[in-house]
Amino acid sequence: MTNPTTSFLKGQKHLNRRHNAEQRFQWMGRIAIALSLIFLAFMITSIIWQGKGAVSTTKVMLAFDLSAQMVDPENIKGASYEKIVKSALRSQFPNAKKRKQKKALYALVSSDAGFQLRDQILANPALLGAEQTLWVSASDDVDMLMKGHISRAGAQSDRRVNDDQIGWIDTLSDEDAIKRVFNIGFFTSGDSREPELAGILSALVGSALSLLVCFALSFPIGILAAIYLEEFAKKNRWSDLIEININNLAAVPSIVFGLLGLSIFLNVFGLPRSSPLVGGMVLALMTLPTIIIAARASLRAVPPSIREAALGMGASPVQTTFHHVAPLALPGFLTGTIVGMAQALGETAPLLMIGMVAFIVDIPSSILEPATALPVQIFLWADSPERAFLEKTSAAIIVLLIFLVLMNIIAITLRKKYETRF
Amino acid sequence: MFLKTLSFTTVALAIVTAAPAFAGRDQIKIVGSSTVFPFATTVAERFGKKTDFKTPVVESTGSGGGLKLFCAGVGDGYADITNASRRIKSSEVEKCAANGIADIVEAKIGYDGIVIANSKASQQFDVTLADLFLALAKDVPTGVDGETKPNPYTTWDQVNASLPAVKIEVMGPPPTSGTRDAFVELAMEGGCKTFAWIKAFKKEDKKAYKSLCHTIREDGAFIEAGENDNLIVQKLVANPSAFGIFGYSFLEQNSDTVQGSIVNGIAPEFEAIAEGDYPVSRSLYFYVKKDHVGVVPGLVEFLTEFTSEDAWGEDGYLADKGLIPMTEAERTEWAEKINGLSNLAM
Numbered sequence: 001m002t003n004p005t006t007s008f009l010k011g012q013k014h015l016n017r018r019h020n021a022e023q024r025f026q027w028m029g030r031i032a033i034a035l036s037l038i039f040l041a042f043m044i045t046s047i048i049w050q051g052k053g054a055v056s057t058t059k060v061m062l063a064f065d066l067s068a069q070m071v072d073p074e075n076i077k078g079a080s081y082e083k084i085v086k087s088a089l090r091s092q093f094p095n096a097k098k099r100k101q102k103k104a105l106y107a108l109v110s111s112d113a114g115f116q117l118r119d120q121i122l123a124n125p126a127l128l129g130a131e132q133t134l135w136v137s138a139s140d141d142v143d144m145l146m147k148g149h150i151s152r153a154g155a156q157s158d159r160r161v162n163d164d165q166i167g168w169i170d171t172l173s174d175e176d177a178i179k180r181v182f183n184i185g186f187f188t189s190g191d192s193r194e195p196e197l198a199g200i201l202s203a204l205v206g207s208a209l210s211l212l213v214c215f216a217l218s219f220p221i222g223i224l225a226a227i228y229l230e231e232f233a234k235k236n237r238w239s240d241l242i243e244i245n246i247n248n249l250a251a252v253p254s255i256v257f258g259l260l261g262l263s264i265f266l267n268v269f270g271l272p273r274s275s276p277l278v279g280g281m282v283l284a285l286m287t288l289p290t291i292i293i294a295a296r297a298s299l300r301a302v303p304p305s306i307r308e309a310a311l312g313m314g315a316s317p318v319q320t321t322f323h324h325v326a327p328l329a330l331p332g333f334l335t336g337t338i339v340g341m342a343q344a345l346g347e348t349a350p351l352l353m354i355g356m357v358a359f360i361v362d363i364p365s366s367i368l369e370p371a372t373a374l375p376v377q378i379f380l381w382a383d384s385p386e387r388a389f390l391e392k393t394s395a396a397i398i399v400l401l402i403f404l405v406l407m408n409i410i411a412i413t414l415r416k417k418y419e420t421r422f
Numbered sequence: 423m424f425l426k427t428l429s430f431t432t433v434a435l436a437i438v439t440a441a442p443a444f445a446g447r448d449q450i451k452i453v454g455s456s457t458v459f460p461f462a463t464t465v466a467e468r469f470g471k472k473t474d475f476k477t478p479v480v481e482s483t484g485s486g487g488g489l490k491l492f493c494a495g496v497g498d499g500y501a502d503i504t505n506a507s508r509r510i511k512s513s514e515v516e517k518c519a520a521n522g523i524a525d526i527v528e529a530k531i532g533y534d535g536i537v538i539a540n541s542k543a544s545q546q547f548d549v550t551l552a553d554l555f556l557a558l559a560k561d562v563p564t565g566v567d568g569e570t571k572p573n574p575y576t577t578w579d580q581v582n583a584s585l586p587a588v589k590i591e592v593m594g595p596p597p598t599s600g601t602r603d604a605f606v607e608l609a610m611e612g613g614c615k616t617f618a619w620i621k622a623f624k625k626e627d628k629k630a631y632k633s634l635c636h637t638i639r640e641d642g643a644f645i646e647a648g649e650n651d652n653l654i655v656q657k658l659v660a661n662p663s664a665f666g667i668f669g670y671s672f673l674e675q676n677s678d679t680v681q682g683s684i685v686n687g688i689a690p691e692f693e694a695i696a697e698g699d700y701p702v703s704r705s706l707y708f709y710v711k712k713d714h715v716g717v718v719p720g721l722v723e724f725l726t727e728f729t730s731e732d733a734w735g736e737d738g739y740l741a742d743k744g745l746i747p748m749t750e751a752e753r754t755e756w757a758e759k760i761n762g763l764s765n766l767a768m
Contacts, residue, residue, distance in 0.1 A: 103737065111739055115471050151678075158542070158678040193464040193743070270499060273451075274479060355453075359463040359480040361470055370449065370479045380482070383650050384460065385675040385744065390652075 044401075051394030057183035057196055058138040058146045060109055060172060062088040064117060066128050073128050076121055081114035085136070093168050104165050110137035110196050138178065140195040140388035142169060146180060149387065160387075186395065190361040191377065195388030198381070200399050202363045206276055206356070206371030207345060207403065213280020213367055214287060214344050215337070221284075222291030222340075223326075223333050229292070230299040231321045250289035257286045258350030266354060274355035274370035282350045287340035294339065298332020299325065331415040338411040342404055348375045374400045447498045448719055450478035454488025454505030457534055457600050457669060458706050461745050462505050468739065469727045475720035478503075485600045492709060493518035502714045502721060506707045507534065507600035512768055525712035528766040529725070530756050531734055533746040535670035535695035535703040536605050537682035538592075539655075541662040545586060547578075547683035551701060554685075555613025556581045557590050558644055560637040567619040573639045593647040593654050594638075594667035604704040605667055609685075611635040612701060655680055670695060670703075671744025695746045703746070712763055722761075729757040 064084055071079040089105050090096065096105040110116075113136040120134055121127050127134075141160045144150045146169075156162050161169075172178040189199030233239045261282035265271045271278050302325050310320040326333075351357055357376050364371035372380075374396065381393040452462055459482040470477025483491060485506040492504035493514060510528070518526060538554065540547065556562050557578065561570040578585035595602040614635035615621045624631040638644050647654045647666070654666040655676050665683070670690060673682050682690035686701050694700040708728075715721050727733060734740050736747050748756065 107742075111742075112471075154678065160675070160678070193460065193467050266499070273499060274481070355481050357482060359459070359466065359482075361467055361477040382652060383456075385651070385669075385671045387675060 047394045047397050047401075049394075051391055051396075051398050053147050053149070053391040054186055054395030055183055056147075056180045057185065058143040059135040059179055059181050060138045060142075061133055061135050061177040061179075062092060062109075063131050063133045064088045065091075065131050066121065067131075068129060071121065071128055073125065076125065076128075077118070079118075081117045085109060085113045085117060093171070096164070101164055104162055105168065107139055108142055108165060108168060110139050111194055112137060112192075112197050135179075137196050140386055141165075142178075143196055144388050145169065146178070147391075149391075186392075190363050191359055191372070191380070192361065193359075193384075195384075195386045195392060198389070198392055200374075200377065200396055202360055203372050203374045203377035203396070204399065204403070205363050206279075206360070207373040209276035209364060209367050209371060210279040210283060210356075210373055211341060211345060211407075213277055214283040215341060217281065217284035218287040218291055218340065219337055222288050222336075223295050225288075226292045226295030226299060226333075227321060227326060230296045231325065232317065246289050246292050250293060253349070254286050254347050255349040255353065257282050258353030260285065261350060262353045272368050272370075274358055274360070274372075275368050276356075276364060276371045277367040278354050279351055279356050279371070279373065280367065282354060283344040283347060286347065286350060287337075287344050290340035290343065291333075291336045294336020295329070295333045298329040298336070301332065302328045327418065330418045334411050334415045334418075338408055341407060345400070345404060345407070346375050348373070348379055351376055374403065449476040450503065450718055450720055450724055451501045452478050452480040452503040452505065452708075453483045453491045453501040454481075454503075454708065455485040455507040455600050455706070456482045457485075457507040458505035458531070458708065460671065460743055461531065461706070461740050462503075462708065464739060464743050465724070465728050465733055468733070469720070469724050472727070473720065473723055475723065478720075478724065489514045489709070490517075492711065493521055493523060495521045496523055496711065496713045500711070502711055502718050503724075504709050506709065507704065508603060509705070509707060510709060510766070515766070515768060523711055523713065526766040527710040527712055527760060527763050529708045529710065529728070529760045530748065530752075531706050531708060531728065531745065532740065532748055533695055533698075533703050534604075534706055534744075535690050535700050535746060536601060536608070536667060537670055537673045537690040537702075538609075538665055538667055538685065539658060539673055539680045539682045540665045541658045542679055542681050543659075543662040544588075546681050547585065547665075548687070549582070549585070549683055550616075550686050551609055551613035552616040553578075553582045553585065553613070554609050555616075555635070558592060558638055559610065559614070559634070560639045561634060563617055563620065568623075570634065573641070573643075576643070588663050590643045591645070591661070591664040592643065592667065593645045593657060593664060595651075596646045596648065601667070601669060605702065606636050606638065608702045608704065610638070669744070670746065674744050692746060696749070706745070709766070710760075710763075712765070715763060725760055729753075729760050 062085070065087065066084070070084050086106055089108065090102070093105055096102050116136045117134065138146070141150065142165070145152070145161050145166070150159060150161055152159075152166060169178060185197060186199050188201055189197065190202030192198040229239065229242065261278055265278045265281055266273055271281075306324050306328065307320055310324045311317070315323065348357065351373055355370075356372055357379070358370065358372055359380070360370050360372045362369070378393055378396045378400065381389045381396060450466075452466065454462075459480060463480045466478040466480050469475065481488075481501075485508055488501070488504040489506060489510060492501050494500055510526070515526070518524075538547070538549070556573075557575060559573055562573050562575070563569065564571050575581050575590060577587050577589055579587040581590075594605065597603075615624075620631065620634065623634075647657065651666075651668040651672045654668055655672060658664055658666045659679050666680070670682075673680060673690060674692075688694050688700050690700055690702075695703045710721070710725065730738075731753075732738050734745065734747055734753065736750075738747065741747055747753070
């Protein structure tokens with residue numbers, strides 16, 4: 001007689017199937033992660049590849065006639081610097097005779113060359129009185145040619161730079177009168193319609209100011225709201241309703257907040273259009289639900305024993321919350337804030353409605369002055385016809401990413417600091 | 423402790439960010455068309471550098487959106503100038519008047535050509551407006567007067583036997599764009615009118631005429647490619663059989679990769695557009711609020727800069743940016759009107 005035994009070691013087929021399923025799942029996970037890493041690497045390399053050119057710019061050296069005849073030392077600002085630049089180019093290349101040739105010749109230097117010359121003289125009036133060799137910016141087409149974005153091959157009519165111009169540029173480079181230098185202007189100046197002059201600083205400052213306003217409003221309001229709702233408010237139909245509404249708000253398209261900002265902050269309160277103040281307020285509205293939801297979750301994760309112990313020792317509910325519960329939940333608050341602020345940093349849609357999608361050259365010095373933001377700047381440059389803006393666009397994306405990484409590093413360090421305390 | 427830190431950071435941040443108080447506006451505010459945006463910003467930048475006034479703020483809101491903002495009222499919070507890639511409508515003038523803006527100065531600044539371009543890798547097309555209409559309209563005439571059918575054409579040679587047998591695939595701007603409006607009005611309607619019975623139809627039933635001539639097909643042959651013209655250019659390079667519709671300045675900047683089609687026998691070239699020979703070209707405008715002149719500093723000087731030969735002349739810096747200048751006579755006439763602040767006459 002045989003004993004009917006059940007062996008758990010048998011049934012190898014079933015076991016294998018389960019092992020295989022596990023392996024399959026793990027491999028799918030690995031493939032998914034590998035794919036997303038490949039995409040990320042591809043995106044970042046392509047952006048850096050396209051944007052690296054923006055770090056340098058082309059300068060041209062010319063001999064300018066700065067005699068008293070051309071520039072009156074008493075009235076430096078009154079001189080016609082454009083004329084000086086043009087005559088410098090003509091004397092450098094006397095072979096440009098026809099009107100069309102002259103026009104091509106003048107197109108070698110940036111339309112800003114005259115202003116650059118003026119600024120150099122204003123900074124150093126000792127230059128006046130003689131012929132001086134000075135560096136000025138080359139035009140964007142020359143810059144593109146030097147960087148290899150415009151090909152020298154092909155028919156003349158198909159290029160932005162004609163054969164005459166290439167000849168002149170070659171002469172200049174033989175004389176070492178054309179060079180690529182670090183493009184400091186990109187980091188120190190505001191927007192410009194000339195790609196060789198356009199800088200990121202005004203957008204960077206605009207973004208920073210908007211985010212400061214956004215943080216100053218959404219962080220305290222969001223966290224206090226979360227603390228009240230989680231620790232003090234009675235759970236009833238009203239608190240349920242509020243909770244549902246907050247969750248819904250987190251999913252509202254951001255342009256709706258822009259419309260709200262337009263109708264309330266601008267039309268009712270009369271706050272200045274295009275200002276980082278209004279931008280920050282609109283972004284704060286958008287960020288609030290994210291912060292509240294994350295803060296509530298982290299409050300819920302604080303063990304009830306902490307509250308009970310504090311209450312048991314005679315602390316009041318307010319003392320319990322602020323002395324014991326909230327500090328423990330702080331890392332969670334910070335995580336929610338990072339997510340919200342990162343979202344706000346990349347937003348353009350709500351800013352469109354309140355006039356921050358604009359051409360702004362001056363660097364804003366307060367939250368009431370017109371400003372634009374980094375993603376808006378990227379959008380505006382991407383939309384410009386000049387090819388040289390392509391590399392500026394990529395460079396602006398890099399700046400935006402660096403800004404984001406810095407913001408996250410600050411938040412993570414803070415979080416680490418508070419995490420170790422308890 | 424926690425509450426203290428929280429309130430401290432908030433107050434500190436609030437002080438840092440809210441430095442000066444509100445002040446009267448000392449900066450020109452410009453809104454409006456995205457087509458005029460590159461030109462307005464160029465003038466604004468030059469103006470800011472040349473003079474001691476602040477650089478004007480230029481917003482790109484689209485022609486319709488700009489006029490809406492412009493007509494909202496008089497005062498610090500409202501724009502001084504709005505750009506438009508079409509003329510102001512009488513309904514908009516009325517709206518302005520209802521909000522207390524009676525005096526508007528109209529300024530025509532030049533022309534813009536709309537090109538139908540494809541990649542240089544393919545053959546240059548020579549089309550007529552009627553071809554464009556037949557290729558892109560939702561409903562096309564059947565051949566019998568008064569009858570239309572849904573657009574059956576899938577390749578260009580079906581539209582006109584002289585064109586190559588290439589699939590009809592045209593990328594263009596969405597309906598919110600002024601470029602689209604102008605294309606529909608100039609090219610589509612222009613082609614539509616070449617059918618005698620449709621032209622006669624205009625007097626009978628203007629609404630039906632418009633819906634026939636202005637409706638672009640929605641079966642995938644016309645692709646709405648968004649407002650970004652650079653993107654269209656890139657897509658054309660990637661897909662040599664496709665066509666794109668965009669402003670002349672983008673063709674000029676990308677003349678090494680794309681070519682404009684010849685329309686009604688005329689190639690989209692600078693001179694042809696300036697002289698009005700190229701059929702798909704439109705005028706660009708801006709409008710100035712007269713009540714703000716003298717209140718907002720620099721407004722008069724800005725107009726002077728815009729109307730200088732250096733700016734809008736034949737060799738001016740706006741021509742370098744792709745604006746097609748007006749003729750000399752027109753420029754003199756308009757400069758007089760603009761600098762004399764003459765009121766808009768509809």
